[in-house]
Amino acid sequence: MGQIVKKKYKIFICYGIILLAFLAFIVLLIKKPQAIVYHNVYAEDTSFSQEEVTFPLKEVVTVDIDNIQSLSLTIGDNTINNYSYQVSITDLDGNVYFVQDYDKYSSSSYYFPLNELKDLKENMLILEIDCADCKGIKANLGKATDKAYISGIEKTLQISINNFKTNKQYYWYVFMLLAVGFTLLPLARSEEI
Amino acid sequence: MRWNCIKKIIPFLIILLLTLAIELFIFHFDVLMISPNDRVIDVTDNFSCNKNEMGGTIATIDIDKIYVNKLVVTYQSEKNVEVDIQYVEDDYYHKEMDSEWKDTFNKNLTQMVINFNNYMTKMEWTYTGDVTIEKVSIDNQIHFNIFRMVYIFMFMLVGYVLYRYYKSGASTKHLPVIYLILSLMIGGIMIFVQPNVAMYSWDEQIHFRESYRLFKREIKWEKNVQLLLETFPFYDINSMEEQLEQSRFLETQSSVDEIEKSSGFVPYNKVGYIFLGIGFQFADWLGLPFAVCFKLGKFMNLLGYSLIMSVAIWKTKVGKRILAVIALLPVSIFLACQYAYDPAVTAGLTLGIVYLLNALVDRDTGIDFKFVVIFLIAMLYACFIKAIYAPLMLLFLLIPNSQFKTKKTAIYTKVGIVIICMLVMSTFVLPTVTSTMGADSRGGNTSVVEQLQLVLSNPVGYILVLKDTMIKLFLDEFIGYGAIGMYAYLGYISDNIYLLMVLILLFVSITDTQKKQLKLGYRLWFLVFLIGTILLIWTAMYLAFTPVGENTINGVQPRYFIPLLFPLIICLDFRGVRNSISDKVYNTIVLGIPSLVILISIYQLFIIPFCW
Numbered sequence: 001m002g003q004i005v006k007k008k009y010k011i012f013i014c015y016g017i018i019l020l021a022f023l024a025f026i027v028l029l030i031k032k033p034q035a036i037v038y039h040n041v042y043a044e045d046t047s048f049s050q051e052e053v054t055f056p057l058k059e060v061v062t063v064d065i066d067n068i069q070s071l072s073l074t075i076g077d078n079t080i081n082n083y084s085y086q087v088s089i090t091d092l093d094g095n096v097y098f099v100q101d102y103d104k105y106s107s108s109s110y111y112f113p114l115n116e117l118k119d120l121k122e123n124m125l126i127l128e129i130d131c132a133d134c135k136g137i138k139a140n141l142g143k144a145t146d147k148a149y150i151s152g153i154e155k156t157l158q159i160s161i162n163n164f165k166t167n168k169q170y171y172w173y174v175f176m177l178l179a180v181g182f183t184l185l186p187l188a189r190s191e192e193i
Numbered sequence: 194m195r196w197n198c199i200k201k202i203i204p205f206l207i208i209l210l211l212t213l214a215i216e217l218f219i220f221h222f223d224v225l226m227i228s229p230n231d232r233v234i235d236v237t238d239n240f241s242c243n244k245n246e247m248g249g250t251i252a253t254i255d256i257d258k259i260y261v262n263k264l265v266v267t268y269q270s271e272k273n274v275e276v277d278i279q280y281v282e283d284d285y286y287h288k289e290m291d292s293e294w295k296d297t298f299n300k301n302l303t304q305m306v307i308n309f310n311n312y313m314t315k316m317e318w319t320y321t322g323d324v325t326i327e328k329v330s331i332d333n334q335i336h337f338n339i340f341r342m343v344y345i346f347m348f349m350l351v352g353y354v355l356y357r358y359y360k361s362g363a364s365t366k367h368l369p370v371i372y373l374i375l376s377l378m379i380g381g382i383m384i385f386v387q388p389n390v391a392m393y394s395w396d397e398q399i400h401f402r403e404s405y406r407l408f409k410r411e412i413k414w415e416k417n418v419q420l421l422l423e424t425f426p427f428y429d430i431n432s433m434e435e436q437l438e439q440s441r442f443l444e445t446q447s448s449v450d451e452i453e454k455s456s457g458f459v460p461y462n463k464v465g466y467i468f469l470g471i472g473f474q475f476a477d478w479l480g481l482p483f484a485v486c487f488k489l490g491k492f493m494n495l496l497g498y499s500l501i502m503s504v505a506i507w508k509t510k511v512g513k514r515i516l517a518v519i520a521l522l523p524v525s526i527f528l529a530c531q532y533a534y535d536p537a538v539t540a541g542l543t544l545g546i547v548y549l550l551n552a553l554v555d556r557d558t559g560i561d562f563k564f565v566v567i568f569l570i571a572m573l574y575a576c577f578i579k580a581i582y583a584p585l586m587l588l589f590l591l592i593p594n595s596q597f598k599t600k601k602t603a604i605y606t607k608v609g610i611v612i613i614c615m616l617v618m619s620t621f622v623l624p625t626v627t628s629t630m631g632a633d634s635r636g637g638n639t640s641v642v643e644q645l646q647l648v649l650s651n652p653v654g655y656i657l658v659l660k661d662t663m664i665k666l667f668l669d670e671f672i673g674y675g676a677i678g679m680y681a682y683l684g685y686i687s688d689n690i691y692l693l694m695v696l697i698l699l700f701v702s703i704t705d706t707q708k709k710q711l712k713l714g715y716r717l718w719f720l721v722f723l724i725g726t727i728l729l730i731w732t733a734m735y736l737a738f739t740p741v742g743e744n745t746i747n748g749v750q751p752r753y754f755i756p757l758l759f760p761l762i763i764c765l766d767f768r769g770v771r772n773s774i775s776d777k778v779y780n781t782i783v784l785g786i787p788s789l790v791i792l793i794s795i796y797q798l799f800i801i802p803f804c805w
Contacts, residue, residue, distance in 0.1 A: 010562045169458075169461065172461070172616070175616055176616055179609060182605075183565070183606055184562060186602045187560075187562040187598075187606055190598035191561060
């Protein structure tokens with residue numbers, strides 16, 4: 001009797017994994033999916049090769065999701081890290097949600113938790129980078145059809161509005177659990193008494 | 194009975210006494226010769242400051258050939274200010290010689306301690322910034338250096354462990370356990386002597402941030418965490434006193450700056466942070482000081498890596514000693530002692546490949562439920578972090594069907610493995626194909642989409658780029674400095690010990706002969722998949738990290754190939770070599786030399802720069 005239970009537990013594990021996957025799938029179907037907005041600044045412009053950048057650099061981002069949990073900002077080129085600069089996030093009415101000064105050599109990738117955005121009146125934000133000492137920085141604003149070297153920040157300024165519900169990963173986990181469960185099931189069955 | 198207990202303790206007592214003696218009589222020899230009147234000399238009055246033409250400060254100290262063990266400067270500064278120190282000291286012949294030292298007035302610390310350990314005549318300090326110097330004194334007292342003493346103690350303890358292993362016959366059966374003990378001891382020293390800085394390893398700030406966030410639904414970003422996440426907040430910590438002050442300072446910075454909400458869900462590509470996160474948060478939950486939490490995170494990473502590798506060494510039926518040496522590569526141990534997920538990739542892949550190799554070299558190995566579970570857990574643990582290694586899972590298909598319970602089971606299992614492999618690969622193939630994968634902007638003018646378009650429109654051109662780059666860098670990526678002896682931003686281990694490590698790796702690769710061998714057909718398949726994976730890694734970096742249209746491939750780092758080293762060596766055939774060295778000597782050498790290399794590197798790259 002003990003041996004039968006011992007052998008059968010492997011089958012229970014496999015069915016348990018498969019059941020977990022189905023339950024997770026049902027939960028995901030019921031839950032409303034929340035979009036992730038990804039906004040790649042200037043990447044689609046094709047008209048310029050090199051242009052001098054004027055600070056402050058501003059980008060208006062439309063936020064079209066229900067719950068914003070955080071904002072991540074990547075400044076693509078390390079040139080700006082040689083200067084002291086300021087990053088700020090405001091809405092169209094001038095309400096400030098974030099402002100921070102950065103010394104030179106700071107990281108070029110930032111993560112901002114935005115606890116107060118639930119009070120946002122309009123779904124639009126202004127991301128601004130100001131660099132008083134950054135005179136004469138040239139930036140490649142378009143797709144690089146030549147080999148112009150990027151020395152500014154605009155080409156690779158990527159602003160992604162993150163929501164903590166990364167639904168695509170959940171679905172992937174469901175498929176992975178199903179695959180693992182069904183892979184192990186024949187092995188468990190073949191060891192069944 | 195009591196005498197047996199005492200006999201076991203005696204070696205530790207002897208090592209402790211030797212440690213104290215070495216610390217006192219070797220490292221404080223010059224200080225012991227100093228007259229008691231010269232133990233502490235206040236030279237604040239001798240420190241005269243003037244402004245130079247550029248608005249900076251030049252400060253000079255005139256001292257009449259006094260022995261300076263440590264110069265202690267107490268100061269206040271609102272910003273980090275770099276200082277250039279020109280000074281006159283004695284050379285080995287007691288003649289005067291000019292020397293230079295660069296340091297920093299760190300805004301978060303109040304003391305700068307410089308270890309000169311020599312007779313000095315004059316110093317000139319040049320810096321630009323607003324720094325208030327409160328006191329300057331020469332400290333010739335005896336300070337027992339905790340970091341150095343722990344290092345000396347553990348160095349001798351490692352030697353004792355190896356001696357006991359040798360005396361007991363150095364059986365290959367005990368190799369995994371001895372490896373585990375040595376790895377934890379040596380890695381433990383490395384973690385203990387490092388300042389609390391998240392900048393020594395590649396992308397360490399990112400890895401620390403992700404480890405800190407793991408499992409939490411409410412993430413409290415404390416000031417000390419933010420300090421560690423800023424680039425170079427504590428560069429130039431170069432003495433024991435500064436390190437200890439930094440730890441105390443971090444403890445005072447526990448105010449919460451921001452609170453972030455999270456689901457607590459662990460994405461698949463963050464599983465490499467599990468050990469790091471558990472270590473840090475367990476210590477935090479216990480209420481331990483921040484510096485201890487930071488170090489415990491690293492120690493758990495080391496523990497996870499060492500445990501998995503020791504299981505791999507225990508389980509493998511081929512190349513036990515080869516695997517032991519690879520597991521003790523200086524780069525691997527260094528990364529295991531940092532906030533990094535490369536050790537997780539190396540350990541997981543190694544264990545999975547060991548199980549595969551066991552099934553292929555030994556036809557009696559039955560493929561059962563437990564085998565596949567362990568294989569899947571190991572491979573998925575590594576491939577979730579870096580999906581580029583996923584194709585290696587397909588080597589499972591080489592296992593003969595006769596090793597399964599039934600043919601039907603074999604087919605279903607293999608189909609399942611293929612589907613799992615495809616799911617893992619979809620995590621990087623789909624974003625690339627659908628143009629949603631972003632390039633790494635640190636590489637310059639990068640674009641995955643444009644680079645892929647270029648490669649597809651001109652495949653011959655890309656093949657030539659790949660061929661040229663690989664021919665130039667192939668050996669370097671596997672046994673070059675970067676693969677064996679590079680400690681990221683801390684630099685390289687010295688030439689002598691690097692060569693010693695290369696020699697022992699080559700020696701064990703050739704001489705670790707075993708009764709069971711991989712058949713030629715399997716070797717060829719392994720080589721195909723390994724080379725395929727290597728090409729994938731190069732291609733991935735060409736797409737993501739190399740400016741569009743470049744004729745070389747940027748961003749490929751030798752640590753990406755460490756997990757492939759073991760299967761690559763196993764594919765080589767040295768059956769003609771006869772090894773008549775006894776296990777007793779062989780196994781001790783195999784564990785002893787890498788241990789010695791790492792210990793010497795800790796002294797050169799950690800003790801001298803950070804802990805003196």
